[in-house]
Amino acid sequence: MPRSLHPAAWWIWALALGAAALRTKNPLVLLLIGAVAWLVVVSRRGNAPWARSFGSFVRIGIWVVVIRVALQVLFAVRLPGHELFALPSIELPSWMAGVSLGGPVTTEALVTAFYEGLQLAVLLACVGAANSLASPYRLLRCLPTVLYEAGVVVTVALSFAPQASTSVHRVQEARRLRGRPHTGVQGLRGLAVPVLEGALDRSLFLAASMDARGYGRKALVPEGRRRVTNVALGLGVMATLIGAYGLLDGSSPSGLGLPALACGAVLLAGALGLGGARSSRSRYRPDPWLLPEWITVAAGVAAYVGVAVSARLDAASLNPGTSPIVAPSLPVYATAGVLLAAVPAFATPRPAP
Amino acid sequence: MIRFDHVTFTYAEAPEPALRDVDLHIPGGELWLVIGETGSGKSTLLQAINGLVPHFTGGELLGRVEVDGLATSTHPPRELAGTVGMVGQDPDAGFVTDVVEDELAYTMENLGVAPAVMRRRVEDVLDLLNLHPLRTRALASLSSGQKQRVAIGSALTASPRVLVLDEPTSALDPGAAEEVLAALTRLVHDLGITVVTAEHRLERVLQYADRVAVVEGGRVSVASPAEAMVGASVVPPVVALGRAVGWSPLPLSVRDARRLADGLRSRLPVGPVVPPHHAPDGDPDVVPLPGAVVGSTTRLGARYGSVVALRDVSLDVRAGEVLAVMGRNGAGKSTLLAHLAGLREPTDGKVTIDGQVPHRLKARDLVRRVALVPADPGMLLYAETIDAECRGADRDSALDPGTTRAAVERIVPGLDPAAHPRDVSEGQRLGVALGVVLAPAPPLVLLDEPTRGLDYVAKARLVEILRELSASGHAVVMATHDVELVAEVAGRVVVLADGEVVADGPAREVVCHSPIFAPQVAKVLAPDEWLTVAEVEAALAS
Numbered sequence: 001m002p003r004s005l006h007p008a009a010w011w012i013w014a015l016a017l018g019a020a021a022l023r024t025k026n027p028l029v030l031l032l033i034g035a036v037a038w039l040v041v042v043s044r045r046g047n048a049p050w051a052r053s054f055g056s057f058v059r060i061g062i063w064v065v066v067i068r069v070a071l072q073v074l075f076a077v078r079l080p081g082h083e084l085f086a087l088p089s090i091e092l093p094s095w096m097a098g099v100s101l102g103g104p105v106t107t108e109a110l111v112t113a114f115y116e117g118l119q120l121a122v123l124l125a126c127v128g129a130a131n132s133l134a135s136p137y138r139l140l141r142c143l144p145t146v147l148y149e150a151g152v153v154v155t156v157a158l159s160f161a162p163q164a165s166t167s168v169h170r171v172q173e174a175r176r177l178r179g180r181p182h183t184g185v186q187g188l189r190g191l192a193v194p195v196l197e198g199a200l201d202r203s204l205f206l207a208a209s210m211d212a213r214g215y216g217r218k219a220l221v222p223e224g225r226r227r228v229t230n231v232a233l234g235l236g237v238m239a240t241l242i243g244a245y246g247l248l249d250g251s252s253p254s255g256l257g258l259p260a261l262a263c264g265a266v267l268l269a270g271a272l273g274l275g276g277a278r279s280s281r282s283r284y285r286p287d288p289w290l291l292p293e294w295i296t297v298a299a300g301v302a303a304y305v306g307v308a309v310s311a312r313l314d315a316a317s318l319n320p321g322t323s324p325i326v327a328p329s330l331p332v333y334a335t336a337g338v339l340l341a342a343v344p345a346f347a348t349p350r351p352a353p
Numbered sequence: 354m355i356r357f358d359h360v361t362f363t364y365a366e367a368p369e370p371a372l373r374d375v376d377l378h379i380p381g382g383e384l385w386l387v388i389g390e391t392g393s394g395k396s397t398l399l400q401a402i403n404g405l406v407p408h409f410t411g412g413e414l415l416g417r418v419e420v421d422g423l424a425t426s427t428h429p430p431r432e433l434a435g436t437v438g439m440v441g442q443d444p445d446a447g448f449v450t451d452v453v454e455d456e457l458a459y460t461m462e463n464l465g466v467a468p469a470v471m472r473r474r475v476e477d478v479l480d481l482l483n484l485h486p487l488r489t490r491a492l493a494s495l496s497s498g499q500k501q502r503v504a505i506g507s508a509l510t511a512s513p514r515v516l517v518l519d520e521p522t523s524a525l526d527p528g529a530a531e532e533v534l535a536a537l538t539r540l541v542h543d544l545g546i547t548v549v550t551a552e553h554r555l556e557r558v559l560q561y562a563d564r565v566a567v568v569e570g571g572r573v574s575v576a577s578p579a580e581a582m583v584g585a586s587v588v589p590p591v592v593a594l595g596r597a598v599g600w601s602p603l604p605l606s607v608r609d610a611r612r613l614a615d616g617l618r619s620r621l622p623v624g625p626v627v628p629p630h631h632a633p634d635g636d637p638d639v640v641p642l643p644g645a646v647v648g649s650t651t652r653l654g655a656r657y658g659s660v661v662a663l664r665d666v667s668l669d670v671r672a673g674e675v676l677a678v679m680g681r682n683g684a685g686k687s688t689l690l691a692h693l694a695g696l697r698e699p700t701d702g703k704v705t706i707d708g709q710v711p712h713r714l715k716a717r718d719l720v721r722r723v724a725l726v727p728a729d730p731g732m733l734l735y736a737e738t739i740d741a742e743c744r745g746a747d748r749d750s751a752l753d754p755g756t757t758r759a760a761v762e763r764i765v766p767g768l769d770p771a772a773h774p775r776d777v778s779e780g781q782r783l784g785v786a787l788g789v790v791l792a793p794a795p796p797l798v799l800l801d802e803p804t805r806g807l808d809y810v811a812k813a814r815l816v817e818i819l820r821e822l823s824a825s826g827h828a829v830v831m832a833t834h835d836v837e838l839v840a841e842v843a844g845r846v847v848v849l850a851d852g853e854v855v856a857d858g859p860a861r862e863v864v865c866h867s868p869i870f871a872p873q874v875a876k877v878l879a880p881d882e883w884l885t886v887a888e889v890e891a892a893l894a895s
Contacts, residue, residue, distance in 0.1 A: 281463060
């Protein structure tokens with residue numbers, strides 16, 4: 001039966017894929033991750049407006065790469081190596097030591113910058129994939145009740161990107177009707193203000209509408225319990241962040257990642273359980289969590305595990321040297337893991353038309 | 354049910370109060386109509402009912418507002434959600450979820466309604482507002498009329514005691530508007546819900562209203578509909594007809610008027626002598642015939658994904674004619690305009706404007722041939738001041754400095770050039786947008802829903818502008834639901850249904866015999882073909 005997958009499954013899948021991308025600067029692995037994200041998006045996105053946002057994220061990613069390389073050429077610290085060409089360099093005052101403007105540009109520096117830019121771009125593509133695949137509103141709906149106080153902010157923020165992309169389109173049309181160039185660099189100028197203005201207006205309307213429709217109604221909760229919930233929630237978020245940092249940054253002590261994440265998860269679960277009684281919300285037709293959701297989550301986690309195993313066994317293959325430049329290769333476990341992440345493209349139900 | 358006790362409200366940093374000493378009592382189970390010009394304080398009054406004013410907007414509220422015994426001073430909007438259902442002006446901006454069904458259930462979820470009850474109420478509302486075929490659709494894919502119905506539905510599912518609506522039918526086609534109003538009256542009659550609605554198109558709502566609250570400069574006076582119409586400066590056509598012929602009491606609905614019209618029909622000839630839409634300056638001898646073809650479509654077809662928006666549309670638009678494109682919400686009217694304006698590439702067939710293919714033209718060349726004012730004219734304006742807007746337009750289209758300013762001045766005289774385009778009234782904004790796109794003197798002018806959100810004063814001015822445009826040889830194509838506007842200005846009407854042309858002919862022929870698109874005067878005097886009060890008055894005078 002066609003149905004849309006639980007939004008949390010898509011987000012976990014995409015975040016795991018993104019976490020995998022953060023562990024490697026190998027361009028082949030990164031491109032593979034990007035390709036997997038693209039494949040799943042084109043085969044499983046619906047036709048809602050946010051489903052088209054993947055393309056925008058990819059475009060932003062390409063700009064990130066370009067800007068990262070350009071900055072390297074103009075400003076960055078010089079890496080020794082084969083000089084490609086030299087820009088006229090400008091002497092900066094001594095208090096700006098460490099920053100240089102212009103000067104020789106080496107292949108090594110360009111390649112390093114490209115790898116770093118590509119990593120960010122692929123991470124963006126993963127977030128974009130989650131954005132295209134999962135309805136942000138449905139995701140918010142399955143947030144536990146205790147988090148609802150931050151919900152207005154989150155809903156407004158979530159609606160920002162799709163609405164902005166719709167309004168970019170409308171502003172471009174309006175510009176064409178006004179006889180202004182609507183594409184290219186010239187078209188980009190003067191696009192930002194009307195789009196942001198429109199998005200802000202809409203955000204206000206949306207917040208008013210949520211308020212008028214009973215969002216965030218109080219339910220009677222004893223003061224003490226509320227305080228305990230909030231403390232546990234704060235600690236849980238902190239522990240989760242520390243854990244995530246540990247897992248993403250290969251150089252941190254290995255004892256940090258998993259235990260902190262587990263600790264955070266327990267605290268959060270406790271807080272959510274305690275706070276569950278706080279809201280008198282009910283749910284209309286909740287999204288089911290069935291086998292395809294488990295498969296999707298497992299596929300995402302497989303990508304991360306694959307990359308992590310490769311990092312443990314053969315760290316050099318995940319961060320191919322740039323000085324001197326070493327041709328990147330595809331490490332076995334990482335490749336296998338990332339390829340497994342493509343399974344949801346076939347193993348999940350199609351979205352409802 | 355709703356009680357305003359000496360309410361005075363001032364927005365933060367506003368020099369004048371938006372509401373002055375409002376004293377109102379709206380009993381339960383009545384339908385109240387709130388009327389007044391744009392900026393008179395209508396929306397503020399409505400938002401004060403559920404506490405959005407002042408809880409959300411800020412500002413200072415003196416006095417007391419009470420709904421069903423709950424004071425808004427102590428109960429913020431979210432606590433009143435189960436009591437007051439609110440439908441804003443722009444349904445799109447108020448949607449919180451993304452699918453019709455979820456949106457309908459949203460308020461109930463917040464109120465903690467039991468799942469089984471939610472299922473049942475959603476089904477009830479789907480039937481009540483005829484939303485059943487749309488239940489799984491993404492909100493973004495709906496037409497504006499469908500969106501409006503979903504917005505009303507999502508307020509209804511929570512079964513509120515009071516329903517507040519701001520311009521609920523302004524985006525709807527006449528058929529859908531009738532449906533919504535029928536649903537509202539059913540709510541009032543059968544379920545005893547109190548309905549408070551603001552509306553510019555009096556002709557649609559007046560007959561259903563129990564009381565009318567007239568808002569003028571923040572002051573509110575209450576009268577029965579008939580009393581309110583006696584001294585009102587703007588009235589729906591059926592009332593205007595009653596005044597012109599001297600009926601008393603004034604008829605408020607077509608049915609009332611038909612009962613009185615027998616005598617009138619015998620005094621009138623069978624039909625008007627002069628087609629008035631071609632006599633813009635009151636000189637019936639000068640009837641400019643439509644001139645050369647300025648734009649045409651040949652077997653035009655358009656598709657969005659798998660949805661066919663237009664099929665085999667062949668039209669010629671001639672200089673000097675005002676062509677109204679009518680049809681249901683989602684029938685393809687806006688798509689047709691977008692193709693004529695060169696915003697989209699046709700899937701099939703072709704579009705020609707002035708011998709050129711519009712979507713291939715450079716923006717700068719395009720604006721000299723065709724102008725389109727979208728349903729939200731503010732989209733066209735993005736400078737900080739009206740003056741900067743005009744100067745920018747001169748630059749863009751390589752016009753002599755001051756050309757645009759003069760064009761705007763001709764349409765909306767006396768605007769403050771330093772004002773921000775967002776700060777002027779709805780009607781003035783439309784005027785500025787029109788002026789800006791008309792400055793390069795395009796022979797073809799397209800308007801999408803020009804009367805949406807306009808009060809009667811602004812609409813009267815729009816009618817004048819359209820007549821001037823057609824008299825000066827422009828071809829005007831407007832997509833509209835406003836049958837009274839069509840009766841006033843259109844010479845020719847094209848009716849679209851599901852993307853196909855189902856009628857194309859002189860306005861009088863097309864609209865007079867349609868049960869949906871006929872203006873009030875035509876309905877009153879049917880089967881004789883009269884369109885406007887002015888025609889009847891002229892015939893009586895001669």
